[in-house]
Amino acid sequence: MAQHWQELVPVDRYIVASNGLLHEYDRKILSLLYQPLIGPDCFSVYMTLWSEVEENRLWSEASSHHFLMNLSGLNLKRIYEARLKLEGIGLLKTHVKNEDDIRSFIYELQPPLSPEQFFVDGMLNVYLYRKIGKNHFLRLKRFFCDRTMSEHEGYEEVTKPFQDIFVSAPSNTLQYLQDHSEELDAEKGQQFIGRQSANPIQLPHETFNFDLLVSGLGDSLVPKRSLTPKVKDAICNLAFLYNIDALQMKNIVLSAVNEKDEIDIEELRKAARDWYQFENYDKLPALTERVHPIADRVQLEEPKTQEEKLIRYLETASPLQVMKDLSGGAEPSSADLQVIEGVMLNQQLLPGVVNVLIQFAMLKTDMKLTKGYVERLAGHWARKQIRTVKEAMELSRQEHAKYIEWSSGSAKSPAGKKQSKQKPIRTEILPDWFNEVDKTEKVEHGSQKDAEARKKAIEEKLKSIREKRGGK
Structure with a gap:
């Protein structure tokens, strides 16, 4: 993946366009429903771009990205990353033109989903529920709902129909409109100002193996005509959301077939959610299940060395999987997951970098995720702009002495008393990838036998994980 300075520099120009009028109600939707998912940087960039478009207009004047940096208070890297997230969640479309070594952009703002679209989306509503919890989710749902007319019983509608109030125009007027119909359209190169409907997030059908699904279902069970475009859209999104492959999806689809041999999309969503919660102990998908993006991977060829x-x-592997592997397959606690989700969200660390952090932090603190220590490491790595697994491993080796001080400094004696000045016995355990640097260091002998036994057990565990993953 290209660095942000290769894609964007402060002198690059941009114009803001709006795909239809944005209304004041959209601000509430963006701040209450979208902001928990995209974070404050994305929200700030979207609102800043929106503010550049004058009221009741669709285009802004041209500006430079240096101007946007000053307005938002964000550096270019954070603006670029926010732009990518806005594009991914469907709130922004970006167009670029390179002409005579001058690069210019059009940032086309997309309206957010309506509350009804959002709460029945099948993807965004699940992530929001997982992010803010049941109570706050239901509170937001109540906020965006109101009473229906059916509650006003005893009232009788007396509205007059159109034909009772208006009469048809004279025939000569209608003839004029027919003869000059081109005058009714917008002029060439222009469009009427109005409200455009928002498009929900939809993954392309190529992301799912429908051939394998169809061969597994067979015409005798589910006819091919049941896989309508809308059903395929739902299957693609559910497969991504819940990490369901074609073989697992077969049983889920079968459970959603009704008596007319049609696939009920609502039943399909419910079956997929029930399957995921059954497989994951009644939990919903979270950030910790993300894996490192392909664009930031360095090990693309077949690995040869350990x-x-x-x-x-x-x-x-996802951070959740790494934590399970380090615990011998046991489910991590909700407190540990909150710590990891916090650094992924607040420090914007990529999943692979978080995996290195998990290994290093857990093995340095006796298999415990100490929140303060993890957050301090994550903050340091974020400031260093670490994006790859290899960079994280190298930085851990280079800053080893500093990290020792941080881990020992986080352990305070009871009641704030000073610890004994007796020289501590060094028994910390290091990840297997750290050995090439650590093997030259001396380890004192105090409780060395116990430490070595623990280290050997963890090395065996990591070795089995590598062999299992390497064999796939």
């Missing part, structure tokens, strides 16, 4: 195999594992 370190390359480990890098491949850390790039292709």
